[in-house]
Amino acid sequence: MNILREVGGGLLKMFVADGWLAAGVVAVVSVAGILTRSGGVPPLIGGAILFLGCIAVLVASVALAGRQHRRDR
Amino acid sequence: MISLTTAAPAVSAAFVASLVEVVEAFTIVLAAGTLRGWRGAIAGTAAGLVVLASIVVALGPLLEQVPLHLLQLVIGVLLLLFGMGWLRKAVLRAAGIVPLHDENAAFAAKTAALSDATTPLRSGYDWLGGVMAFKAVLLEGLEVVFIVIAVGAGRGLLLPASVGALAACVVVLAIGAIVHRPLARVPENTLKFAVGVILCAFGVFWTGEGLGIAWPGADLMILLFGALFLIVGLGAVAAIRQPPGAAAR
Numbered sequence: 001m002n003i004l005r006e007v008g009g010g011l012l013k014m015f016v017a018d019g020w021l022a023a024g025v026v027a028v029v030s031v032a033g034i035l036t037r038s039g040g041v042p043p044l045i046g047g048a049i050l051f052l053g054c055i056a057v058l059v060a061s062v063a064l065a066g067r068q069h070r071r072d073r
Numbered sequence: 074m075i076s077l078t079t080a081a082p083a084v085s086a087a088f089v090a091s092l093v094e095v096v097e098a099f100t101i102v103l104a105a106g107t108l109r110g111w112r113g114a115i116a117g118t119a120a121g122l123v124v125l126a127s128i129v130v131a132l133g134p135l136l137e138q139v140p141l142h143l144l145q146l147v148i149g150v151l152l153l154l155f156g157m158g159w160l161r162k163a164v165l166r167a168a169g170i171v172p173l174h175d176e177n178a179a180f181a182a183k184t185a186a187l188s189d190a191t192t193p194l195r196s197g198y199d200w201l202g203g204v205m206a207f208k209a210v211l212l213e214g215l216e217v218v219f220i221v222i223a224v225g226a227g228r229g230l231l232l233p234a235s236v237g238a239l240a241a242c243v244v245v246l247a248i249g250a251i252v253h254r255p256l257a258r259v260p261e262n263t264l265k266f267a268v269g270v271i272l273c274a275f276g277v278f279w280t281g282e283g284l285g286i287a288w289p290g291a292d293l294m295i296l297l298f299g300a301l302f303l304i305v306g307l308g309a310v311a312a313i314r315q316p317p318g319a320a321a322r
Contacts, residue, residue, distance in 0.1 A: 021161055
């Protein structure tokens with residue numbers, strides 16, 4: 001049971017190493033998906049939202065960790 | 074027939090990503106084998122590989138049943154979650170915010186944990202070492218399996234991706250058998266950075282394809298996405314870089 005729990009925890013950590021990053025990625029994909037599939041924006045604009053959104057989430061997550069590190073020192 | 078230009082990105086991505094994971098698993102198996110005996114460590118490793126092989130055999134036919142767009146969307150999102158996690162960690166390590174992963178330190182920690190274990194070392198077969206090796210192979214191996222499926226399944230490139238992962242195992246085992254110590258010289262963070270960039274690029278591409286976006290230039294967009302993620306990653310390192318020795322303990 002212990003091994004199963006550790007494997008389950010390892011699998012979860014594989015995809016959700018940082019909660020905010022994972023939530024941000026899911027939010028960006030959801031927004032891009034809804035806008036594209038509903039016809040609200042042309043597919044290529046949806047693609048740009050997806051890519052730029054991911055970049056924004058990454059930069060925000062790294063910047064947040066950097067600021068936290070400076071505050072903790 | 075799969076052309077070399079189609080297969081090369083999948084093979085190299087699977088090889089480099091697997092290299093990082095196999096090195097980490099090797100360090101733990103080495104600690105288990107050195108301290109608790111090789112029979113247990115080898116049995117644990119073999120058991121881990123059998124479980125992994127079973128997962129691959131079970132998943133293979135299942136993946137063929139999933140519609141391609143849904144498969145690309147699910148794998149694309151998982152790739153984004155996995156790849157952006159790796160890229161974030163690699164950026165923070167390169168910037169000195171998080172300490173670099175040290176295989177020698179990992180080996181020392183595992184060795185200390187096994188030395189402190191209350192279970193007495195028996196001659197021949199040792200469960201503690203075997204279980205530690207099993208968990209290491211299974212956990213790191215699951216990441217390898219995911220990477221192989223992620224870079225291979227969307228384009229029918231499972232075989233080339235598997236070859237890349239297998240090559241990484243062979244390289245690490247061959248070097249490990251010769252030097253018989255943790256492979257601390259492998260530039261783990263540089264590899265992780267590179268793989269993070271590649272996985273993010275594949276992730277955006279396949280998520281988009283899964284959503285029905287026809288990317289201009291088709292597969293060439295993966296290169297563009299990769300280049301842009303690399304520039305952003307390097308820029309982020311430069312922006313938050315800490316002086317040497319300032320990494321969090």
